[in-house]
Amino acid sequence: MPALYGHRFSSYTWKALIPLYANGTEFEFRDVDPGAPDGPANMDFVRKAHPAGKFPVLADGDATVIEATAIVEHLAVHHPGAAPLIPANPAEAAVARMMDRVFDNYVMGTAQLVVNAYIADAQNPDPEQLDLGRTGLLRAYRWLEGWLADHSLPPHVSLVTCAAAPALFYADWVERIPEDCPRVAALRAEILALPPVARCIDDARPYRHYFPLGAPDRD
Template identity: 70%
Template structure:
């Protein structure tokens, strides 16, 4: 099989690349990263400037970064899921929201997670507070946007970015009750078969969540 995705089942950005593959029923091989395998680390350092996954390999073509992987799949392995809106103006909005979820939801939750990875017993309070406040600010911006706009139909680039970021972000800082649209969106996303598949495949790794995985979802 020429199409391969290199990543890890518990990785949020691996989910982002897996969701469109599952949604379109695209045949591929999942190559699970093993942190204790020096060959895996060597491979990532060779193909990615920061040695990160996910990495998509399609024959002689290698694509890095989850957003770029989705863009590539939309062009070269299209299916019934409208990954990128056909209308150019709508595509711009989808790409904007992709950046919102990556840069202001995913990045802020990762800021908190990284503080716990650095010191599980005494995480840097400034990093934890900064990340959580950043999440609350992002939540309320998205809530306002949802009250005034409509998302592209699932499964789109927005779905792929929003599902993993909201899944893990809510573990770090609960989406507040004054963001009912965002709470509903998270539940809607987790009910989608491609997303649910990621959730279930990641379930065995929950003990590794640095803050302690909540007993839900």
């Protein structure tokens, strides 16, 4: 049985959990939270498995898979199900992988600039980093709004869903999706209502106090 090492509040752990839930794949979740019974031991495994000691990590038989995108790809090959994680058409698959990078790098990655500034100094976060993050998110939202006007995303649950769900969930906590991006806001609402995503949201509720900016009273 596959084992996923991660934390239920972690955006990239969500990215790996969503395809497992969507396809009903049997797996064991190995919590790295320090307060979990095996948390320290699970984190030791992660540190040995990943060059930067980051989670999630998937252990599946003889395979150890690091990086959430690679985990989704691995699951698509070795544990397929009803959810079309990777489009069968190569051209559509290329678009899915492109959008996966957009959500990881320019939505989640940009939001992380603000989060990291608060982690570094919660009382006096670096204003330059705050501006970079929030300005960058607005730029990413507006790019997505334009892209969604002319293109369609693969059916849920795909690699794009797995990347977009945690990215849009947490990014909107950092910088609200503006009114001039209704397609992006609608996509967020649509994805968060999907059962595999809603499960991640609910399982993460006990950890909301971890959010450095203070979790908003919504979602």
